[in-house]
Amino acid sequence: MEKKVKVVSRSEFLKLGGAGLAGAMLLGTAGCGGGGSGDSGAGDGGGEYSFRLAETHPQEHPTAQADQEFARLVEEKSNGRIKIEVFLNAQLGQEAATIEQVQTGSIEMTRVSTAPMAEFADSMEVFSLAYIFDSTEHVWNFLQSEEGGQQLLSQLESAGFKGLTYYDGGARSFYTVEGKQVKKLEDLQGIKVRVQQSDINTKWMNALGASPTPMDYGEVYSSLQSGVLGGAENNWTSYLTAAHYEVAPNYTEDRHQRVPEVLLISQQTWGQLGEEDQQILQEAADESRDFQREAWIKSEKQAQKKVSEEGVNIIEYEEIEDIEQWREAVQPVIDEYRDQFGDVLDQIEAAK
Numbered sequence: 170m171e172k173k174v175k176v177v178s179r180s181e182f183l184k185l186g187g188a189g190l191a192g193a194m195l196l197g198t199a200g201c202g203g204g205g206s207g208d209s210g211a212g213d214g215g216g217e218y219s220f221r222l223a224e225t226h227p228q229e230h231p232t233a234q235a236d237q238e239f240a241r242l243v244e245e246k247s248n249g250r251i252k253i254e255v256f257l258n259a260q261l262g263q264e265a266a267t268i269e270q271v272q273t274g275s276i277e278m279t280r281v282s283t284a285p286m287a288e289f290a291d292s293m294e295v296f297s298l299a300y301i302f303d304s305t306e307h308v309w310n311f312l313q314s315e316e317g318g319q320q321l322l323s324q325l326e327s328a329g330f331k332g333l334t335y336y337d338g339g340a341r342s343f344y345t346v347e348g349k350q351v352k353k354l355e356d357l358q359g360i361k362v363r364v365q366q367s368d369i370n371t372k373w374m375n376a377l378g379a380s381p382t383p384m385d386y387g388e389v390y391s392s393l394q395s396g397v398l399g400g401a402e403n404n405w406t407s408y409l410t411a412a413h414y415e416v417a418p419n420y421t422e423d424r425h426q427r428v429p430e431v432l433l434i435s436q437q438t439w440g441q442l443g444e445e446d447q448q449i450l451q452e453a454a455d456e457s458r459d460f461q462r463e464a465w466i467k468s469e470k471q472a473q474k475k476v477s478e479e480g481v482n483i484i485e486y487e488e489i490e491d492i493e494q495w496r497e498a499v500q501p502v503i504d505e506y507r508d509q510f511g512d513v514l515d516q517i518e519a520a521k
């Protein structure tokens with residue numbers, strides 16, 4: 170496929186990674202907890218802090234922009250006392266690694282998908298089930314409800330995290346390499362498809378007949394390029410910003426999952442902050458969520474347009490004739506988890 174735009178490739182991300190990491194380590198010595206003195210108030214009153222926030226996406230991704238908006242708002246609301254530096258492009262590590270570091274407190278903050286969170290907090294795994302949400306409204310009704318999404322966020326506390334907010338993660342769909350277009354379930358059989366690390370992903374992908382291959386996001390581009398993978402799956406925006414469309418130019422919009430993103434701060438860091446500073450961070454996170462949701466809608470449309478101009482073959486949702494069979498195929502996996510997630514699944518159903 171002819172390439173007309175310059176998108177930062179994963180290997181470029183990785184090169185950036187080395188420099189970023191060195192920078193982060195330097196910062197670490199001067200970093201967190203400058204205020205340790207029992208910070209007591211908003212405005213000029215409290216201590217000074219400097220936090221790092223790890224992000225896997227590049228600058229052009231709306232979620233990366235929301236992190237930066239969050240940082241800007243925190244700095245503004247604290248009159249410059251609380252500074253947050255956002256490290257893009259997985260400079261501080263791939264998602265699972267940054268979650269672990271936030272859990273131990275060696276990085277203060279990260280923005281990740283809820284899928285790799287499953288390893289650290291069981292409750293988040295429910296988002297990996299396939300075909301449980303019908304629309305953006307459905308997922309957000311659930312995420313914003315006190316007994317639903319908000320309760321799941323607060324359960325992260327026992328695992329060492331304060332979940333500040335969700336961000337939109339769009340709908341995830343399949344994409345495949347040249348020569349492997351998926352128009353119906355049969356076409357998916359046996360294709361090695363990268364999945365985000367979580368048992369549930371492996372199970373429902375098997376149920377669809379594909380061959381699930383868990384892998385870090387940063388390795389997907391080269392694995393598609395080299396033929397290690399026959400496909401992967403993601404939302405429109407990440408398909409574009411990670412340049413996966415260059416090496417997997419067939420997109421089948423089955424919208425199997427709507428996996429939200431989450432903005433996390435280490436429970437250790439959170440506990441060091443006074444109540445008013447906690448409030449500053451919470452307010453900034455809520456405002457950045459609204460910013461992200463708006464930016465997300467635009468970016469999805471733009472990404473879809475862009476990749477289609479780049480020559481991607483798109484099979485739209487309505488064109489997948491046997492989509493009901495896809496749903497039926499994964500139902501046993503949902504049933505298997507009913508014991509564990511029964512209440513949450515009821516909440517999800519009620520949020521329709």
Ligand code: GTR
Nearest residue numbers: 225281282365386403404407
């Ligand atoms: C993206 C998400 C990332 C990362 C990635 C993946 O949609 O925004 O945080 O989880 O998917 O597939 O690993």
